[in-house]
Each structure stands twice: as C-alpha cells, then as structure tokens.
Amino acid sequence: MLEISGLSVEVAGKSVLEGIDLSLGQGELHVLLGPNGSGKSSLLAAIMGLPAYRIVAGEIRLCGEKINEMPLSERARRGIGMAFQRPPGLDGVTVSAFAAALQAQDRLQSEAAALDLADFSRRELNVGFSGGEIKRWEILKLMLQDPQLVLFDEPESGVDLEHVIAVGQAIDRIVRRPEAARTGLVITHTGTILHHVRADRAHILRGGRLIASGAAEALFTHVQAHGYTAPDV
C-alpha cells in the first residue's frame, strides 16, 4: 500500500527527515514512536503532502504510484487521510457544511453517534472543541472522507482516559473494518493508545532517522524500559 524509500524532507530549508525507508502492507497498522522533535509528525505531513514539507530525496509510493509531486488534495482523493494533532479552527465553517462539501452528509448522520458527536452538525470546525472532541472529530472526519491509508498524529494526546478507549476503538474500527481493512500509521508519544489498538509493527524515529522497527508490542516494551533507543539485535 505505502512504500517509502530513502526519503529526506526539508521544512524552510531545514532537514527534518533523512533517508527514511518504510513499508506498510494493505490492512496493516503501524505505530511511530519517538521523542518530541524526532520527525514523526513531519513524516505524516510529507506523506499527506502538506505544503511546507519539501521532499529533497527519495520517494513515496502509494499502491505502486510515485506521489512525490502529487498535490495535497489529489493525494487525499487517491485515498490518504490524516487526523491532525492540532487542527486549525475554522470560524463559521460548520461540521454539516464540511460534510456537504465532501458529499458525505449521510455518513455524518450514520457515524457521528458512535463517536459521541451526534449533536455536532452545527458546530464550527475545531472552534471551542475540547481536546477529546478534537480527536473524535478528526476520526469522524476520516470516516467522512473514507480513505484507504489513514494517518493519525498523536490521537490520544489531550484526551481523558475514558475517551482514549473510545478513540482507540474507533481507530481499530476504521482500520480493521470487516468489509476491507484499511492501512494505518499512528504516531504515539506516550504509547497509551497501544492498549486499545492492535498494531502490527512499530518504528522508532530519532533525529529525523528511523532507528528501529519491529513487532509493535515488543518494541513498545523496549521503549518503556530503555527509552527511544534501538534494541540490541
């Protein structure tokens, strides 16, 4: 589904990622671990194609197609979706207007209740949302978009324990849907979300480089014991 090879990325002339190699198969859920500033969010932004992130080397392939030069909205239409960590507030733009623009009003009706967002249709996007509401809205937003590859930037940050479970279950539901599994890449700073999602593999980023990959549970256990270091092989 997603093949990244030798990827180096700059933001405003400053290197944020160097030589990243990463492969996600169809239906797999991977987790990115790493300290603050290690490049986790930059990797998601580069995959999504956010404007500030310039690929200076390597390539990103989605279903075999190179997407380095593909515009942001085109990537989204080809099946990449992203739940932002800190989405901007859009004054006056209601949830229902957003859903209408995506022609997804029916999905808004059918999916909102499960995320405890049933009465959100007239709310303005990310305006006055609590931390938990932002995360749940970002998940609902992905459901409206219906992408094949879902990117989650720290979905558990700012969420109370009760809602971390709901967020984790929602991520699991999005990725492991019975009719056709999606592919997922989840950033987690604390790892809390790993108690509630079934991740296949994990990767550690440090200083813009991928320093370790392995089975999710084993690598997270290592991180808890030794911090964000590469395990001895």
Add this chain to the structure above:
Amino acid sequence: MNEALTSPLPLSNAERALLHEVGFADESLRTGTAVLIDDRMRVAQSNIPDQLEILPLAQALETHDFVQDLMFGLVGPEANADIRAIADTMQPPLGHFIWVKAGAKLRLPVQCFSMIETPQARQFTHDITLIEAGAEVEMIGGAMVPPALHRGRHITLSETYLRAGARCTSVGIEHWAPGMEVHSYSFAQLETGAQSDTTAILLAPIREHVAQSRTELGADAISSTQTVVFAPEGTHRRIDSETRLTAPGARAKEITRMVSTGGEIDNLARMIGAATQTEGFLGCDGLKLTDQGAIRAVPALDAQAEGTALSHEASVGRIDGEKLAYLMASGMEEEAARNLIVQGFLAPAETRMPEDLRDRVAAMIVSAKSGGM
C-alpha cells in the same frame, strides 16, 4: 397628507417573491409588516394592534402627538446634506413608525422592507421605531430591487428608541443594485437595561454604500452588533459607526467581518467610554482575496471616564494557508476549500439568525462569492 401615497396597496406575487429573497414572509407568519416600495407605504399592518402598532410615519405624526418629539430626536435635521434632504424634500415624510407597546413580548418577528422598482428613482425615507419599557421584539428587515433595475438612489434615516428593559433582536439584509448609491443613517438610544442584538448582512454589489450609525447606551444597557460585508469589484462600502457608553454598566460589542474580491471597504468604528464601569469591544476582521480594491479598517477607542474598559482586535489578511491545507487534506480542491473558508468567515453567528433565514443567508453568501448576485 397625500392619501394616495400612504394608503395600502397589496403586494403582487412578483413583489412578494423578490422580498422573500431578503427575508420577507407571509404577513400571517409575522406579528407585523411594513413594506415601502418606491414612494409609497404599501403595507403597514399589525396582527395584534394592542401590542404593536405599525403606521406610515406621516399618519403616525397625525395620530400620535408624541411622534413629533421622536422625529429628529436622535439627530438634527441639519446634521448633514443627506439628512437635510430627507427633512426638506419629504413633506409628508415617507417611512414607517413601529411602536411596540410596554411589556409586549412578541412571539413572531416584525418585518420591514424597502424596495425600489422604478429605475433611476430617488427614495428618501425616515423610519422611527419605539420599543417601550420591558417589551421584547425580533425584527427582520431588508432592502431589495428587481433584477432589471441597475441604478437609483436611496437615502434613509432611522431612529430607534429602546426604553428601559426593552429587548430587540434584529437582522437586516440589503440587496441593492450594482449601480446604486445608498446612504443610510441609523441612530439608536438604549435606556437603562435595554438590550439590542443587531446583525447586518451587506453582500450584494453596489456602486456606493455609506452606512453611518450612532448608538447611545444608558445604564446597564447591552448592545451587540455584527456586520457582514462583501465587496466585489466595482463596490465601495463605507461603514462608519460610533457607540457611546454613557452610564455605568453599559456594555457594547461590535464585530465587523469584511471580504473584498476587488471592491473597497472602509470601516471606521469608534467606541466611546463616557462613564465608569463600562465595557466596549470592537472587532474588525478582513479577508483580502485579490490585488484589486482595498480594505481599510480603523477601530478607535475613546476612553473619557475612569473605569471604562475598551478593547479592540483588527486584522486584514489573506486566507490562512494552514486552514486551506486542512480542508484540502480531506480531498477538497483549493477553490472549493477557499469558498468554504470565505463562506464561514462571512456567516453570521447562527444564534442570531431566525431559523427560516439561515439557509437563505448561506445561499446568498455562496452566490456573492461566486459573483452570482
């Protein structure tokens, strides 16, 4: 008094359909209705006369002695050339008198509209609204012209009195023609504890629109004003407001949101703290979407008394790239994402909008942004 100009003449279906675009509803769905077309009050009707009176101003002057004291009570007839023209040329005066009786709580809105049907017409109007102590009313107003009319001149003066404890929520939608010249002067006085919540929606192209307002707040009076302004190429709007907090406890908030796609907008807002324990806020935000035209926002705070707290926020800029990227990351094309952001920026707070007007205003914003008005 010229009976021909003040006696009712039923609205045609075509006129009703036009006015519907700016919020008109069948008279049975409103507590009262005032409609002025060209130089004639076509409708002046109250469905509950014991709580609400609506009369042509000329008739009100003859019926109620006190109306002459309200007329030019908030501004002198010599205040400027436009107001002098209204005072001098309109004998008898053309406009409405709306009187909400003391303690009346009107369940359905009161609606009042102006229309010009005759090309190149000159319309000079004077409206007076009196909301007595403890009364509560929701007002819907607007201005409209037929699609074929391009040019004309409309000068209007309105004087609004909110007596102690009165409450008024109003929404006004103006849809004049691209070649028209409109000068509107609005004066309001809020007595002790009165509350006013006003939304003005100015979206349609217009050659020149000068809107001047002065609001005076007494003790514990509260005023909240929201103005939504759109200026395509060829449109020049000048909005000049002054809010005066004259007694302790008075509070006012004035928000203006402006979008220029080539037109010019001048927004001069002045908040005067003339008494202690008063609070005032001015918010002026603009989006400039092309290199043509201009947005000039000048919020001014004038603290004249110790203990007044005044503040303002002003910004004029382009569409935030982060917001654009956020929407495009869901698959929207850039143009669609821009439109959604602009529509949201211009959308009035929904709590202020009567249910049946929300969708119509949203459609107007889409139409204005796409050049369809």
